[in-house]
Amino acid sequence: MTDHEANEWAKAFLDFHPLPEQRTPDAIEAWADMGKVNREEMSAVIQKMVDSRPADSAKRAQLQAAHDRMVEARRRAAVYDGDLDRSRPAYYVGPGWHAILDDLVREFAEIEGLGFLSAHEKFGGLRVTYLYEGDRQEDVEAIVKRASDRCLVSCWYCSQPGKMNQDRWWRVRCDEHWSAE
């Protein structure tokens, strides 16, 4: 087989195996045997073609750039210093839980590198998103759990004692607000 034929054979392999995970050593060896090409040579030719594909590398760079932008946007949005003016717009829950979240954001500020992102209600309970890469994960989770536990017994509307119940969906309300709905 000439070099030209080996190249054509490698191109055909890539057409039949468009996904990286399909291009296993076994698949390449089987393809080389089928074309009566040296296995190492086939593998090298295929690798070279994958590396030099402009579409692939451009797309990889694009994905990486999008990912970097997302990471940077999250880092900029995160509140690290307990600044409640910045954290409050990200409380996507009822006013009855806001004081609980203010406490959480202040406690977050005491842990180096811990940034508050947002708070939501899910299945009636509190969900908090944050950025953290450090060795105090247990402390972080303890803060989140304390806030979640408080929300479970605080009316979502007015912060008076409430309980979790399911009507059409799960939520926490005081007696007054349960009957108001």
Ligand SMILES: [Zn+2]
């Ligand atoms: Zn209430």
